[in-house]
Amino acid sequence: MTERQGEIQEIRLGDCPICGGKGTLKALQYVHDIPYFGKVMESTIICERCGYRNADVMILEDRPPKLYSVKVEEEKDLFTRVVRSKSGTIELEEIGVKIEPGPAAEGFVSNVEGVLERVRETLIMAKHFREQEGDKEAVRKAEEILDYIEEVKEGKKPLTVRIMDPLGNSALIGEKVKSRLLTQEEIRSLSLGPYVLVEPEGDKENGG
Structure with a gap:
């Protein structure tokens, strides 16, 4: 998947490992540029059924x-x-x-x-x-x-x-x-x- 800067991308992940909800798990990804540093992707996984949420950050430059x-x-x-x-x-x-x-x-x-x-x-x-x-x-x-x-x-x-x-x-x-x-x-x-x-x-x- 190609990340587009400044847009929130939604990815369907399938079933929730917490509540077992069918097709209720999704990821929201947002890429932005931090001045004097570089591009960073913030990613949040959410279950639409039970409300499970987990977030992470990844620096997109080596x-x-x-x-x-x-x-x-x-x-x-x-x-x-x-x-x-x-x-x-x-x-x-x-x-x-x-x-x-x-x-x-x-x-x-x-x-x-x-x-x-x-x-x-x-x-x-x-x-x-x-x-x-x-x-x-x-x-x-x-x-x-x-x-x-x-x-x-x-x-x-x-x-x-x-x-x-x-x-x-x-x-x-x-x-x-x-x-x-x-x-x-x-x-x-x-x-x-x-x-x-x-x-x-x-x-x-x-x-x-």
Whole structure:
């Protein structure tokens, strides 16, 4: 299939693996160009019967596995673009948060502020559960992180954001962003989410 930029393409996928609906599963694909970066395809799978939904992002230009990082120090840094695929790992250093690929992981195109909002919503839910369990220490820790996030958003506290993707499908985009190639050791240590990394036969024979 040829992707046409700027248009939403709908593809019928058949039966839903969740509810068994016949012919109710479809994919919506949208290709757009991110300035100074390249073309990205956002894909969302939806079941019209049960509402199952899963999203992913794919960079359409060949990019090597990299580590991207940015130091958020003022409010404008929150607008640093974040392209995260299902195989991307995000680290928020100062608050000790790591978002790793998993069965329920979704890809997205957002910015640092959007990532912080996702973390904030998750923490609020976790804090509520811990309150019901009477885990005062976990509640206190969640409140500390929530307070820190608010101060980051107000430009009062720094935050180091990193994203790593062994498949090269994730990135940070902005003036302050730094990047470097991932080492082979780092690539092997990172989760791939639903994907499998296949090494060329030559690399295996050479111990690479």
